[in-house]
Amino acid sequence: MNDDLTTLRALRPNTAPPSTEARTAAHAALMERAASSAPVRGRTRRLRPSRVGLRLAVAGGLATAAAAVTVAVGLGGADGDNGPRTVPTSGPVADVQTVLYQAADRTGSRPFTPPRPGQWTYLETRYTSPGKPPIGGVQTPKSPLKTRVDRLWTRIDGTRVAQYDHGRLTVAPTGAGAMPPVDYGSVTKIPLDPDALIAWAKKGAPAGVRPGSPADASDAQTFGILASLLNDNLVPPRQEAAVYRAMAKIPGVTLERRTVDVAGRPALAVSRIVEGYLRQEVLLDRTSYAYLGERSVVVKDHTGDAGTGENGTWKVEKGTIDVFSVRLAAAFVDKPGQRP
Amino acid sequence: MAVVSRMLPTEVSDAAIIERSVREPEDFAAVFARHYAPIHGFAGQRLGPGLADDVAAETFLIAFDRRDRYDLSRADARPWLYGIATNLIARHRRAEVRQYRALARAGAEGIYESHADRVVTRLDAEAHRGPLMAALAKLRDGDRDVLLLVAWAELTSEEAGEALGIPAGTARSRLHRARKKIRAAMGQTEPTSEEDR
Numbered sequence: 187m188n189d190d191l192t193t194l195r196a197l198r199p200n201t202a203p204p205s206t207e208a209r210t211a212a213h214a215a216l217m218e219r220a221a222s223s224a225p226v227r228g229r230t231r232r233l234r235p236s237r238v239g240l241r242l243a244v245a246g247g248l249a250t251a252a253a254a255v256t257v258a259v260g261l262g263g264a265d266g267d268n269g270p271r272t273v274p275t276s277g278p279v280a281d282v283q284t285v286l287y288q289a290a291d292r293t294g295s296r297p298f299t300p301p302r303p304g305q306w307t308y309l310e311t312r313y314t315s316p317g318k319p320p321i322g323g324v325q326t327p328k329s330p331l332k333t334r335v336d337r338l339w340t341r342i343d344g345t346r347v348a349q350y351d352h353g354r355l356t357v358a359p360t361g362a363g364a365m366p367p368v369d370y371g372s373v374t375k376i377p378l379d380p381d382a383l384i385a386w387a388k389k390g391a392p393a394g395v396r397p398g399s400p401a402d403a404s405d406a407q408t409f410g411i412l413a414s415l416l417n418d419n420l421v422p423p424r425q426e427a428a429v430y431r432a433m434a435k436i437p438g439v440t441l442e443r444r445t446v447d448v449a450g451r452p453a454l455a456v457s458r459i460v461e462g463y464l465r466q467e468v469l470l471d472r473t474s475y476a477y478l479g480e481r482s483v484v485v486k487d488h489t490g491d492a493g494t495g496e497n498g499t500w501k502v503e504k505g506t507i508d509v510f511s512v513r514l515a516a517a518f519v520d521k522p523g524q525r526p
Numbered sequence: 527m528a529v530v531s532r533m534l535p536t537e538v539s540d541a542a543i544i545e546r547s548v549r550e551p552e553d554f555a556a557v558f559a560r561h562y563a564p565i566h567g568f569a570g571q572r573l574g575p576g577l578a579d580d581v582a583a584e585t586f587l588i589a590f591d592r593r594d595r596y597d598l599s600r601a602d603a604r605p606w607l608y609g610i611a612t613n614l615i616a617r618h619r620r621a622e623v624r625q626y627r628a629l630a631r632a633g634a635e636g637i638y639e640s641h642a643d644r645v646v647t648r649l650d651a652e653a654h655r656g657p658l659m660a661a662l663a664k665l666r667d668g669d670r671d672v673l674l675l676v677a678w679a680e681l682t683s684e685e686a687g688e689a690l691g692i693p694a695g696t697a698r699s700r701l702h703r704a705r706k707k708i709r710a711a712m713g714q715t716e717p718t719s720e721e722d723r
Contacts, residue, residue: 190705190708190709190712191676191677191705193654193658193708193712194658194673194677194678194708195677195678195680197629197652197654197655197658197659198571198677198678199570199571199625199629201566201567201570201571201575201578202570202575203563203566203567204562204563204566204567204578204579204582205579208566208578208579208582208583209562209563209566211579211583212558212562212579212582212583212586213555213558213562215583215587216554216555216558216583216586216587216590217552217555219551219587219590219591220547220551220552220554220555220590221551221552223551223590281555281558281559282559283559283562283563284559287563434563
């Protein structure tokens with residue numbers, strides 16, 4: 187079955203995505219026009235507290251103070267929300283797509299030396315979190331945080347993984363078929379087309395019921411898988427750029443600027459609400475867009491079974507940092523135990 | 527230290543944003559965020575990369591200027607935006623026709639996406655590329671506008687009519703005529719009318 191429209195569609199010329207320069211220029215021209223047509227107001231247009239749909243307070247020393255210009259733009263997504271229909275765009279341009287496409291362009295053109303056969307990927311990550319949720323307990327933004335540094339070597343063919351266990355380097359075989367993959371070889375094979383990459387992530391998403399509408403849960407899983415792909419791998423530039431372009435197409439993804447201090451580097455956060463109560467943030471260097479890590483923040487009080495399956499529940503309060511992961515090093519090395 | 531950020535319902539119709547942007551002009555940025563890339567892509571498909579930047583940028587400036595006249599009963603702004611873009615593309619008819627002729631001649635490599643699930647269709651389609659692109663170049667402008675709004679922008683024929691400001695019946699008959707020519711170029715029989723969208 188190959189009708190004329192299908193054929194014509196298949197022959198649609200493949201155009202490159204708009205360049206960052208073109209997009210930025212077009213956006214700036216529009217904003218300039220908008221600014222010059224703005225009605226005169228008695229007060230600054232930068233502050234419109236009455237339009238805030240929902241306020242989230244992120245407390246704790248991990249967050250830096252932000253000017254009141256943090257903005258987020260909702261994209262298309264699940265329907266049926268009765269919340270206030272506001273689209274704040276005050277302050278700096280609230281365009282998560284622009285940032286993601288810029289990140290993709292920047293990343294895609296970064297120099298990269300692929301590993302040689304037999305090499306290993308070394309990832310050093312610092313995780314900070316309040317630890318395992320206590321049954322019957324409550325975690326709050328004031329709960330003491332635990333920090334550990336994870337040092338992990340994975341053979342690029344994915345056959346072996348190594349880490350220090352009580353001071354001893356232990357090499358073990360890996361389980362196959364992780365989703366997202368955690369080995370370089372598999373990561374190089376992900377689709378580079380954003381739609382195909384989204385389809386790939388959806389296909390591999392773990393089954394299971396998540397809160398929210400099915401479409402929303404599916405979008406959240408897609409975002410989560412792509413975010414984990416970045417966190418768990420040294421992703422080559424083309425694939426990393428594809429991840430950002432795919433994220434730009436996931437409904438509900440928002441941008442927060444100047445919210446996070448990642449080891450002294452100001453990061454912007456590309457984020458999405460996942461599992462109904464967490465905001466999962468991919469942290470990118472504000473200037474270079476380099477990948478810095480990720481963070482999950484509790485955005486509303488939540489009660490759960492802590493994933494233990496046991497009876498009893500735990501509570502976690504809004505503002506708690508669920509986990510904050512900072513990439514300290516990522517490189518290809520010749521053998522496990524070796525550091526760059 | 528507290529950081530206050532603003533979260534939104536994920537689904538706000540284009541119409542709601544446009545309505546709001548009449549009073550809050552900067553809110554129009556959300557329309558741009560949603561639709562800039564597809565509009566740019568459509569312009570690029572029809573005119574090549576050189577003109578796409580200008581057409582896409584201009585589309586949103588014109589749309590912005592006309593936002594107070596937007597028909598708020600239409601939740602989805604795509605037909606409106608594609609209509610504006612189509613009118614801008616019309617200023618470059620010769621460039622457009624040149625583009626299809628070039629595509630009719632060009633080698634397949636590098637021109638078409640290679641995404642796996644489309645490969646089979648594409649291989650099939652490839653056989654028709656030359657004649658089909660040549661046929662596109664020869665279509666009446668108005669017929670081609672409807673055809674490509676349907677085939678490439680993926681609007682319905684009714685939405686294409688809306689985009690171009692023509693009655694739905696006119697859009698349907700233009701689409702039918704264009705498809706007949708495309709079919710002929712593919713060496714097939716003419717389309718049945720119930721397939722016309």
